[in-house]
Amino acid sequence: NAGVTQTPKFQVLKTGQSMTLQCAQDMNHNSMYWYRQDPGMGLRLIYYSASEGTTDKGEVPNGYNVSRLNKREFSLRLESAAPSQTSVYFCASSLAGGQYFGPGTRLTVT
Amino acid sequence: GQQVMQIPQYQHVQEGEDFTTYCNSSTTLSNIQWYKQRPGGHPVFLIQLVKSGEVKKQKRLTFQFGEAKKNSSLHITATQTTDVGTYFCAGNTGFQKLVFGTGTRLLVSP
Numbered sequence: 001n002a003g004v005t006q007t008p009k010f011q012v013l014k015t016g017q018s019m020t021l022q023c024a025q026d027m028n029h030n031s032m033y034w035y036r037q038d039p040g041m042g043l044r045l046i047y048y049s050a051s052e053g054t055t056d057k058g059e060v061p062n063g064y065n066v067s068r069l070n071k072r073e074f075s076l077r078l079e080s081a082a083p084s085q086t087s088v089y090f091c092a093s094s095l096a097g098g099q100y101f102g103p104g105t106r107l108t109v110t
Numbered sequence: 111g112q113q114v115m116q117i118p119q120y121q122h123v124q125e126g127e128d129f130t131t132y133c134n135s136s137t138t139l140s141n142i143q144w145y146k147q148r149p150g151g152h153p154v155f156l157i158q159l160v161k162s163g164e165v166k167k168q169k170r171l172t173f174q175f176g177e178a179k180k181n182s183s184l185h186i187t188a189t190q191t192t193d194v195g196t197y198f199c200a201g202n203t204g205f206q207k208l209v210f211g212t213g214t215r216l217l218v219s220p
Contacts, residue, residue, distance in 0.1 A: 035210075040119075042198060043153065043210040058207060059111070090152055098143055098155030099208065 001026050004102035006091050012108045013081040021076040021105050023091030031094045032074035033058075034066060036087040037104075043090065049074055081109045112137050114201045116211030124219050129186045131214035133199035140204035142175055142182045147213070148195045189218045 004025045013019055025032065030051045035043040045058030049068040063085060065077045074093075078085060086109045092099040113136040123129055133142065141160045145153040157166055159175035159182060166173045172185045182199055196215045200208040 040212065042116075042212040043200075045207055045209075048207060059209075092153075097158050099153075100155060101152040104152050 004091055004093055004100055006102035006105050008105060010106050014110055015082060017081050018079050021089055023102060024073045025093040027093060029093035029095045033092040034076045035090045037090060038087050083109045085109050112203060112209050114209045114211040116199055116214055118214055120215045122217040123189050125191060126188050129189050129216055131184050131197050133182045133211050135180045135201045137203060139179050139201045141202045143200045144173060144184055145198045146195050153198060191218050191220055194218050
């Protein structure tokens with residue numbers, strides 16, 4: 001089992017460009033999450049999906065959109081990247097209880 | 111909104127010394143989870159506490175959940191260099207959305 005996988009690992013964007021971060025899990029988990037982690041800020045929830053076909057906003061959803069493509073995949077889209085979106089992005093999944101995180105995507109917006 | 115505060119922000123200990131991090135929530139929690147993140151890595155789920163006053167042990171790690179279900183602590187006995195990392199608590203109000211504390215970064219010198 002690969003667990004939670006994320007692509008890409010690193011990305012540099014120019015302001016205004018768009019991109020999609022991909023996440024997939026092979027643990028048959030119902031719930032999936034997208035977080036961002038900034039220095040000294042801990043992890044902040046962007047969006048989550050409690051089950052296939054549903055998505056909901058987290059603490060910091062502005063500037064992002066998500067798609068729960070199927071039970072395995074949950075993608076995060078930046079339509080027009082801004083320097084404030086420079087961060088490390090983590091995807092996670094859970095069944096009940098603890099969340100299992102992917103290795104992260106380090107995104108820089110110049 | 112809900113806030114989860116964690117102290118201290120940083121602690122540097124000598125190998126063999128004990129270490130404790132404390133977590134306080136502004137609201138009553140349905141459960142609390144603890145995660146460890148190694149430098150450059152992703153958060154790894156350690157444990158979930160659900161019951162008021164619950165105490166759980168994992169080898170040298172002891173986790174407590176307060177009677178009012180608004181605070182928690184993680185104590186490491188006789189730290190080792192492998193304990194280095196940032197420890198996060200995450201509070202769950204029962205709607206599947208975790209609110210992470212800002213973390214305590216632990217450095218252990220041999």
